[in-house]
Amino acid sequence: MIRILIVDDHALVRSGLSALLGSKPHLNVVGEAAEGNEAIRKAAELSPDVVLMDLSMPLGKDGLSTTSELKKAQPNVQVLILTMHDDEEYLFRAIHAGASGYLLKSAPHDELVSAIETVYGGNAYLNPNATKRLMSEYLDRLKRGENIDTYESLSDREKEVLALIAKGYSNKEISEHLMISVKTVETHKGNLMEKLNVRTRPELVKYAAKKGLLHFD
Structure with a gap:
């Protein structure tokens, strides 16, 4: 069973994701949170394997700072960003914060399940467009002579x-x-x-x- 914590400021989104994922025999939604501070507390209490993290949460701590703080406190927790922002700036900042994956909310349900399984296995998950942008940025940095570790x-x-x-x-x-x-x-x-x-x-x-x-x- 993959233990999942859902973090999103919209109750309807949380309940929808919970119902969807709860229908899968190998997925177990152990909790929900409406903002970052609550997410950090719930993660400490519930020890999820994967956290589905929204980026834009107007009240409380946002998704990026929550991801960074969560990864410092619980390095083995995998964070999968689930967002409406198809923006390379958010993508790069999410990865820098420690996220293992970045997926748009418009993605098919099967892709969401696959992304959860991928990050749970210790691998990174990016949709094809995000991967293309990352590779483009990587090559640009090489051309500029930047040191890439x-x-x-x-x-x-x-x-x-x-x-x-x-x-x-x-x-x-x-x-x-x-x-x-x-x-x-x-x-x-x-x-x-x-x-x-x-x-x-x-x-x-x-x-x-x-x-x-x-x-x-």
């Missing part, structure tokens, strides 16, 4: 897998430590190699060492 493009789950690989954990040990399947670990490992442009496990370890990920608790 690839590590920041990794999802929280990918960073966890990278750190465990660097410490010598096998795929099976990583799966047991993170409570995910071995197949999922292998998928994350493949994504890491692609994003970091490396081909072998030792190269991953070398990269992790440069990033200071070899400290042991």
